[in-house]
Amino acid sequence: MNSLPATGFPNPSEDAAHSFRSLLTAMSHPASIQPLTTNLPSVAKLNPAASLIALTLVDHESTVWLDDDLDDETVKQFFKFNCSAPLTKQPNQAMLAFFSHCPSPQDLSGFNKGNATYPDASTTLIIQVKSLNHGNAVTLTGPGIQTEQALKVDGLNKNFWPWFKTNQTIFPLGNDVILAAPDCLTALPRTTKIAEAN
Amino acid sequence: MSQSIISPAIISPATQIDPNYNFAYLNEQTKKMIRRALLKAIAIPGYQVPFAGREMPMPYGWGTGGVQITASILTPDDVLKVIDQGADDTTNAVSIRKFFQRTAGIATTLNTSTATVIQTRHRIPEQKLQQGQILVYQVPIPEPLRFLEPRETETRKMHAFEDYGLMHVKLYEDISQHGHIATTYAYPVMVEDRYVMDPSPIPKFDNPKMNNNPALQLFGAGREKRIYAIPPYTKVVSLDFEDHPFEIQAWDQPCEICGAGDSFLDEVIMDDQGTRMFVCSDSDYCQSRSEVQS
Numbered sequence: 001m002n003s004l005p006a007t008g009f010p011n012p013s014e015d016a017a018h019s020f021r022s023l024l025t026a027m028s029h030p031a032s033i034q035p036l037t038t039n040l041p042s043v044a045k046l047n048p049a050a051s052l053i054a055l056t057l058v059d060h061e062s063t064v065w066l067d068d069d070l071d072d073e074t075v076k077q078f079f080k081f082n083c084s085a086p087l088t089k090q091p092n093q094a095m096l097a098f099f100s101h102c103p104s105p106q107d108l109s110g111f112n113k114g115n116a117t118y119p120d121a122s123t124t125l126i127i128q129v130k131s132l133n134h135g136n137a138v139t140l141t142g143p144g145i146q147t148e149q150a151l152k153v154d155g156l157n158k159n160f161w162p163w164f165k166t167n168q169t170i171f172p173l174g175n176d177v178i179l180a181a182p183d184c185l186t187a188l189p190r191t192t193k194i195a196e197a198n
Numbered sequence: 199m200s201q202s203i204i205s206p207a208i209i210s211p212a213t214q215i216d217p218n219y220n221f222a223y224l225n226e227q228t229k230k231m232i233r234r235a236l237l238k239a240i241a242i243p244g245y246q247v248p249f250a251g252r253e254m255p256m257p258y259g260w261g262t263g264g265v266q267i268t269a270s271i272l273t274p275d276d277v278l279k280v281i282d283q284g285a286d287d288t289t290n291a292v293s294i295r296k297f298f299q300r301t302a303g304i305a306t307t308l309n310t311s312t313a314t315v316i317q318t319r320h321r322i323p324e325q326k327l328q329q330g331q332i333l334v335y336q337v338p339i340p341e342p343l344r345f346l347e348p349r350e351t352e353t354r355k356m357h358a359f360e361d362y363g364l365m366h367v368k369l370y371e372d373i374s375q376h377g378h379i380a381t382t383y384a385y386p387v388m389v390e391d392r393y394v395m396d397p398s399p400i401p402k403f404d405n406p407k408m409n410n411n412p413a414l415q416l417f418g419a420g421r422e423k424r425i426y427a428i429p430p431y432t433k434v435v436s437l438d439f440e441d442h443p444f445e446i447q448a449w450d451q452p453c454e455i456c457g458a459g460d461s462f463l464d465e466v467i468m469d470d471q472g473t474r475m476f477v478c479s480d481s482d483y484c485q486s487r488s489e490v491q492s
Contacts, residue, residue, distance in 0.1 A: 189241035
């Protein structure tokens with residue numbers, strides 16, 4: 001080890017409480033933009049929102065999968081030191097999967113989608129994106145959205161929304177997605193439907 | 199009467215945290231585990247997520263599930279309200295409120311619209327909830343099918359196959375025996391056209407309030423170790439039949455303290471001669487209406 005791992009929250013209990021509350025709000029109001037509640041540095045290619053999510057949700061009971069760009073010593077050290085996280089390279093073993101950039105539908109096919117008796121066993125996908133302020137707009141509906149909610153994302157590839165539509169059809173199975181931009185985050189639970197994709 | 203005991207102060211300000219406790223009592227790893235379960239519960243509305251419920255410093259049946267959820271969602275900025283059967287001043291409500299004052303140093307209130315988090319036992323407040331508020335229910339038995347099928351392995355499969363015929367048979371037997379659906383509390387609901395859910399033992403009077411509610415509704419069962427949720431603006435329908443539609447309770451008279459004709463009333467026995475009085479079960483609603491009138 002030639003460097004110390006990046007540190008966690010300055011005030012672990014309160015910072016985690018605030019960041020979880022923004023995740024709770026994001027998941028219960030899909031596609032609503034939540035600012036980051038604590039300023040954290042990037043850890044190699046892990047952006048501040050993704051490291052905030054990791055510090056809030058990951059512990060020794062939650063198996064983490066990292067994509068190739070995140071699978072470097074600095075990031076792994078961060079997960080081990082701050083979260084005691086078991087790391088895996090088996091997608092179907094992962095409780096949470098972190099992506100440095102938008103994966104293709106083929107990349108996502110191996111992740112756990114839950115099963116009929118325990119649909120909650122599915123992998124939660126944390127996908128880093130460039131921005132949640134501009135990019136192509138998508139209109140979303142579903143539980144948590146009063147009428148409809150527009151979401152602009154820069155950094156998703158063109159196959160993401162068709163994949164997400166398919167993901168919606170296997171409800172109650174399916175993957176929940178959290179989009180992590182450098183300065184904010186939002187969530188797309190499996191219940192969210194696409195009204196129109198431009 | 200409860201109404202005279204409640205102080206008029208809207209918010210009791212934040213206090214010092216007992217330094218012997220982590221913020222909101224639970225350790226950080228327990229909170230992470232509960233927080234992951236909560237996000238899953240919101241993503242699958244009405245589905246019961248198993249969680250590793252901890253022993254709490256209060257007996258099962260006193261709201262250990264609700265307390266664990268509240269402890270996991272509270273931030274230092276929150277204003278907490280706790281009600282038991284609609285009232286802020288009953289033993290359960292007072293002790294849970296004090297628990298969080300001591301372990302989280304949290305500001306508390308008796309006022310429904312001022313609260314950001316409301317933990318409740320068996321009622322939904324009469325005052326309409328707003329977006330951003332969170333209602334945390336204490337749940338004794340989370341499985342709506344449990345009294346019909348005692349095996350968890352079987353009820354899991356029934357939910358998986360959406361096999362809810364047995365529940366309709368139960369409601370039908372009510373009609374054949376009593377002439378109407380005799381279930382008055384813990385009345386089963388269908389969430390987002392998929393999962394049949396136990397709304398906890400709230401009176402069926404409160405069931406319509408769950409539908410399309412702007413607030414987030416979270417349910418915690420401590421002994422049974424289950425968490426489930428209804429996101430805001432979610433469809434919640436009480437089960438019924440075309441020829442026996444769902445109906446809520448109605449009273450012949452208004453509340454005798456505040457005159458409300460639209461609230462859930464408790465029957466209170468006044469003396470040994472059987473004199474009785476009907477009053478609002480929601481103490482904050484009743485008091486705020488009485489104050490406006492006086």
